Amino acid sequence: MPQHYPFSAVVGSDDMALALILTAVSPSVGGVLIRGEKGTAKSTMVRALTGVLPPIDVVAGDRFSSAPTDRGSETPDGRIPADAPVEERPVRLVELPIGVSEDRITGSLHLESALSDGVTVFEPGLLARAHRGLLYVDEVNLLHDHVVDLLLDAAAMGRVTVERDGVSVDHAARFVLIGTMNPEEGELRPQLLDRFGLTVEVSAPRDPELRAEVVRRRIAFESDPTGFAAAFAADEAALADRIVAARELVARVPMSPWALSTIARVCAGFDVDGMRADIVTARTAAAHAAWQGRARITREDIRVAARMALPHRRRRAPFDAPGLDEDLLEKLLGDDDEPDPEPDGDPDTESTDHAETSDGQPSTDGAPEADAPRDADTADAAAPSAADDTRIGPGTDAHPDTELDTDRGTEESDTRTNATAPQRPDAEQGPDTVEEADPGDAAGAPGGVPPGTVASAADPYRTRLLSVAGTGHGAAGRRSRALTSSGRRIGSGDFTGSDLHLPATIRAAARWQAGRGRTGDRLGGRLLLAPEDLRSAVREGRESNLVLFCVDASGSMAARTRMEQVKTAILSLLLDAYRRRDTVGLVTFRGSGAQVALPPTSSVDIAATRLAELPAGGRTPLAEGLLATAEVLRIERVRDPRRRPLVVVVTDGRATHGPDALARSRAAAAGLASRGTTSVVVDCETGRFRMGLAVELAAQLGAEHVPLGEVTAEGLTDTVRARTHSRSPRNEVA
Incomplete structure (x- = not known):
């Protein structure tokens, strides 16, 4: 029985499918953030992506998914032998739960080995498992801040460093970050938002026939998963082969001066922050060209890349909606003719089979062409309207104990808005101001408002x-004092299953050692523990x-x-x-x-x-x-x-x-x-x-x-x- 719904069987999610495919073609693009209403197959398509990805070679038995080229290097388990055997396995999709603890993400001390045998053994976390694979976070906008901080560090450095509980290790953690979210449930921190290479907006199709086809396929899959998967097996295989071919071609797609100049003009025109937007747009354009079977970047490649790489990076006022002005994009792309390819180029790399035909390609439901007509309901970037002026955009975090926002993301907006902030109302009222009557108190009173x-x-x-007064026990946040999962350690309490307070655990067990039969001199013998000895740290932070x-x-x-x-x-x-x-x-x-x-x-x-x-x-x-x-x-x-x-x-x-x-x-x-x-x-x-x-x-x-x-x-x-x-x-x- 197949584990996931086939990727090529998903209907009406062309933009999402294309973004995931481009990330598969060129992992250096940096992952995908998928924003959309509930019930739009976001999680279904992400989980199905592993079914069309080519397998990878890893060192056999290595807990950190080391590549064959890493043989001879050091890992937390020791040096990898130069003659270590190699095995092939599918790409992993590691799902990060919303309520995951810090030690499960980065890894921690193996408690059984430490307490029973006195041996320091590192237990890898989810980031180690996701190395050279996909890290998927559903409802990524609901992650706690301390989890976001860990993801930011790992995504920026490509390594995980653990300095906790007597453990000091680091290991590689290069993964493609994929997140899904419903904007109605809140926005992302801008620092994490910028770590996603691409972003797309998805919505349910409005065409009744398309909606009926979605239901028809879902019912067919639930009735006979094996038969349904077999019906799409050829499409899945063709899609996997096309991804492999695009991966081989993308390394040979040159970044011409014309392409670089056009990308720089587009990014500067949308006033994006930093240079990451330019780099991601260039990589995405190259990946799109390779996906279409071209060995050079065209204006259409840059257009597709900009629509996915820039909406979440352009500089916005605090309440502006995300999106791109399509008219401005066309203006910045220009209308001059694209330069002809070099005459001495390899003719084999100029093939346009994939761009001009659908041969060897799955149905358009799962592998959309970039130049296909786009449904207005599923467009990934729409021009802001006047009604969008009051929508809040990504902000930054203020320190929980201060009123000053010092994050880079708010310095400019705070300076601008404070300069035009309204004066105190009583200062604005003139000497002749009279409180206006409630229109309900006296019909037609002067100054009444309809x-x-x-x-x-x-x-x-x-x-x-x-x-809020007092100390609470709510979810970690930045407003009121509370006992939370993060913050400064102020004591210990009954064991909750995580955040072990080792000194308190040892103190709780020490007085019972003689009664439990511990022998030997003061420095010898093994510490005898019982479940009731375990203690968790009590931390005070903000909720x-x-x-x-x-x-x-x-x-x-x-x-x-x-x-x-x-x-x-x-x-x-x-x-x-x-x-x-x-x-x-x-x-x-x-x-x-x-x-x-x-x-x-x-x-x-x-x-x-x-x-x-x-x-x-x-x-x-x-x-x-x-x-x-x-x-x-x-x-x-x-x-x-x-x-x-x-x-x-x-x-x-x-x-x-x-x-x-x-x-x-x-x-x-x-x-x-x-x-x-x-x-x-x-x-x-x-x-x-x-x-x-x-x-x-x-x-x-x-x-x-x-x-x-x-x-x-x-x-x-x-x-x-x-x-x-x-x-x-x-x-x-x-």
Whole structure:
């Protein structure tokens, strides 16, 4: 029974198939990131790729997949004999689980040998197993930060270094990194994103006939896997042969001055960071030319390479969507004729059999031609539209204990956005400013805003840190204090199956040695261990939280520029939540009720999009908003009890909908406070005459009160300085 669905039997995923094939032709391209909605055969096609890859030669019995050319070199197991036998085996596909521990990735001390025999033996990890093969991470955007750091080191150096638990070894780890992800569940760290050579966007086909064919083939495979695989055996063999031929040809594809100049012009035109984009584009163009059976790079090869190598590398503002401007790409490619090949070139290498015919090639379902028409629904890069302006792009991580983002990826954006960050709202209000009336309070009141008004946000800015009180036990992140799997070691506890605390284990076992019959002098004899002696390290770090926004979108919030300021503040907090690996949700209230605009999700860009579309106007159903927030918290507590919530209520504190609106809002606030949830009230009231209702709401919630102008890190600093200055001894004497 075949283990995987045949590669050539996958329907409607041409871009994904081509990207995987080009990486197989030239592993130096650097791997593939596949982005797309769920149910689009991402994992199916990746697992099927090993079925069409040619086998590799390895040193027989070597745990590190050493090549025959490595004989005579050193590995953690010792020197490989010069006459070591060689064997052939298939390329491995090693899957990296989301919750994998650090010792399973890089390898660690073999505990049984160390504790029982006193011998230091290195146990290789998954990266050693993936050497000269494929390393596949499904839902790669959900990896913990410490796992991402290990992958970055290995991908950059091509080696794994282990310095832990008395083990000091290193070994080769060169692999093709393949990741799949659903963008709705969050984005990747930019450092890891840049390590993927190519990226493609996939979506389910919209053609009914194509969708029917997908279902038909899947049912046929599940009914008779062996017969289904046999039906595609010829296509699989032809595809494997074509990959082998392309691998042999790619080394003979020259990088002409014209090709280099065109690639450099395209990369510079899209303002990409660094030189990796140029290198990857050149390698991909050469691989595509070899795949098409050509011994020279054409404009079409560069076009295909740019569409896959540049979308995730171009410089973007924090909330810009990924993608390429197709018109700009065509302009940068130019329309001049391609130079003729050298007359003394080898005619055998100029064959265009694969490019002009389908002979020896599997069905177009699995091996697409680059110049075939592309389905608009599966295009891997689309020009950004105006609606994309509010989508969040890859950010960088702030240090968990500081408010300053110093990663390279955010220095420029922080400098740019801080220069244009909105001033404190009360500073912008003129002396004649009067708080505008809620349109629901008095029909036709001056300054009233029609219900449904949509305001846009300004550029986001760096915000102050909002965190949950106490110490939690949630997933590793960058916001609140917690006991996590990573961080500084502060003690030991019962053994959890990983992160063994060796000194604590020895101390726990030491007092029982005499009773267990250990003999010999103080320095002799073997340490006698029992399962109850094992201890795991207890580490304190930072956790991610559920940041749930409860946003007042009533008419009083829509007055003049207030909603723009509010949206800018929320957008800035969303960007901060993205950098700290939080889950976010959005509850809004206006008119006569509240709605969950966005259930809790890791996709901050979707939250930014929903925020941009948020209308304002009508009365203020504050009680309904707080009750809806409490219900979301109840559901999420059942779904993920370890993730602690942080509620951010953005309002001016008014309550104008329904009878006894103010009393009902107080009761709802008291109910929310009884849950012990950490809350923050962002006070949006501005102007000279203030009612102070948001301050009262914060007291009822037991929440921190933050004026809108103090959401920014700069605004908070200015306020603290002003208060400190006003309380200084000099001012008191004066």
